[in-house]
Amino acid sequence: MSVPITPALKDELDIVIPTIRNLDFLEMWRPFFQPYHLIIVQDGDPTKTIKVPEGFDYELYNRNDINRILGPKASCISFKDSACRCFGYMVSKKKYIYTIDDDCFVAKDPTGKEINALEQHIKNLLCPSTPNFFNTLYDPYREGADFVRGYPFSMREGVKTAVSHGLWMNIPDYDAPTQMVKPLERNTRYVDAVMTIPKGTLFPMCGMNLAFDRELIGPAMYFGLMGDGQPIGRYDDMWAGWCIKVICDHLGLGVKTGLPYIWHSKASNPFVNLKKEYKGIFWQEEIIPFFQSVSLPKDCTSVQKCYLVLAEKVKEKLGPIDPYFTKLADAMVTWIEAWDQINSTSTGAKVANGTANGK
Numbered sequence: 001m002s003v004p005i006t007p008a009l010k011d012e013l014d015i016v017i018p019t020i021r022n023l024d025f026l027e028m029w030r031p032f033f034q035p036y037h038l039i040i041v042q043d044g045d046p047t048k049t050i051k052v053p054e055g056f057d058y059e060l061y062n063r064n065d066i067n068r069i070l071g072p073k074a075s076c077i078s079f080k081d082s083a084c085r086c087f088g089y090m091v092s093k094k095k096y097i098y099t100i101d102d103d104c105f106v107a108k109d110p111t112g113k114e115i116n117a118l119e120q121h122i123k124n125l126l127c128p129s130t131p132n133f134f135n136t137l138y139d140p141y142r143e144g145a146d147f148v149r150g151y152p153f154s155m156r157e158g159v160k161t162a163v164s165h166g167l168w169m170n171i172p173d174y175d176a177p178t179q180m181v182k183p184l185e186r187n188t189r190y191v192d193a194v195m196t197i198p199k200g201t202l203f204p205m206c207g208m209n210l211a212f213d214r215e216l217i218g219p220a221m222y223f224g225l226m227g228d229g230q231p232i233g234r235y236d237d238m239w240a241g242w243c244i245k246v247i248c249d250h251l252g253l254g255v256k257t258g259l260p261y262i263w264h265s266k267a268s269n270p271f272v273n274l275k276k277e278y279k280g281i282f283w284q285e286e287i288i289p290f291f292q293s294v295s296l297p298k299d300c301t302s303v304q305k306c307y308l309v310l311a312e313k314v315k316e317k318l319g320p321i322d323p324y325f326t327k328l329a330d331a332m333v334t335w336i337e338a339w340d341q342i343n344s345t346s347t348g349a350k351v352a353n354g355t356a357n358g359k
């Protein structure tokens with residue numbers, strides 16, 4: 001009698017989905033996602049009912065829930081922007097998080113096989129990263145690959161992997177100007193590789209198909225102040241990506257990018273996106289050198305300590321660019337306070353869930 005295989009990390013991983021639409025896309029993911037617990041962050045109008053397909057185990061939070069649970073600290077959670085998803089990271093009680101957008105579907109590899117993106121992310125997270133020395137044959141821990149000649153043996157153990165950044169077939173995650181210039185461009189290129197992003201190198205983290213070790217880096221996965229009432233949008237995941245990379249480099253943790261691919265089905269409106277991104281497009285020319293210059297003190301040994309020092313530096317160095325960065329720096333502190341409040345053993349368990357259902 002064949003013993004059913006328990007899906008990897010079944011009870012140690014939550015799937016976080018931000019949504020203003022509906023969750024029909026889950027039907028396509030059912031074979032891969034059904035065994036896992038979902039945390040749905042409903043953005044926009046809280047009086048709207050989001051229907052969750054039958055058979056999924058989930059908890060759902062709308063804006064009223066976020067305000068009820070966090071009180072005044074809810075001010076750090078964006079409204080009317082996919083950045084709201086980070087609330088799901090905060091209330092999760094699991095070691096791992098996978099976050100995916102509701103317009104992302106199962107992609108196929110070149111052989112036509114459906115890609116279990118979650119399975120690949122778990123593989124990426126469970127095997128080490130190599131940020132300190134680049135392996136030219138890509139992921140050395142992968143079946144059929146290894147470290148190449150000249151790779152120091154003293155470095156082959158690698159470091160713990162904190163983040164696994166997946167990619168997208170069909171609609172690529174382009175910024176608005178690129179999308180406007182190339183409206184018909186579709187990503188058809190499947191690159192069969194996973195790479196560690198070298199230490200000291202920043203990258204543009206997309207939140208569409210992303211997994212991370214919440215215990216290693218969760219408190220730094222704040223998606224910032226975006227959307228309603230903010231001068232910027234669509235820089236939520238980018239901001240988080242710059243913060244987590246600086247902290248991962250400092251703490252000796254790895255960040256990987258590459259496989260798995262999902263099929264991104266919907267191109268958001270480039271003109272709407274341009275309005276959201278506009279300030280970010282020139283601000284980032286100053287933000288990037290800031291993050292490249294950041295060095296964190298040796299006594300910053302926890303993510304929270306690193307993040308609070310980073311918030312101070314944001315206020316000091318980026319505040320002069322625009323008052324928004326002072327507000328953002330304060331929100332970074334509020335985020336950590338809320339994270340610690342929700343996740344401290346005394347109160348964590350008592351956090352009233354949103355609407356939940358058993359299977």
Ligand SMILES: O=c1ccn([C@@H]2O[C@H](COP(=O)(O)OP(=O)(O)O[C@H]3O[C@@H](CO)[C@H](O)[C@H]3O)[C@@H](O)[C@H]2O)c(=O)[nH]1
Pocket residue numbers: 017018019020021042043044079080081082083084100101102103173206207208227233234235236237266267268
């Ligand atoms: O106000 C909103 C808008 C959207 N959402 C949910 O967030 C994701 C992404 O939305 P969408 O697919 O419409 O946007 P994209 O431009 O494709 O998203 C990419 O750009 C980044 C912008 O931040 C984002 O991280 C990328 O994934 C969907 O699930 C929407 O339902 C929302 O919650 N609130």
Ligand SMILES: [Mn+2]
Pocket residue numbers: 101103264266267268
């Ligand atoms: Mn999308």
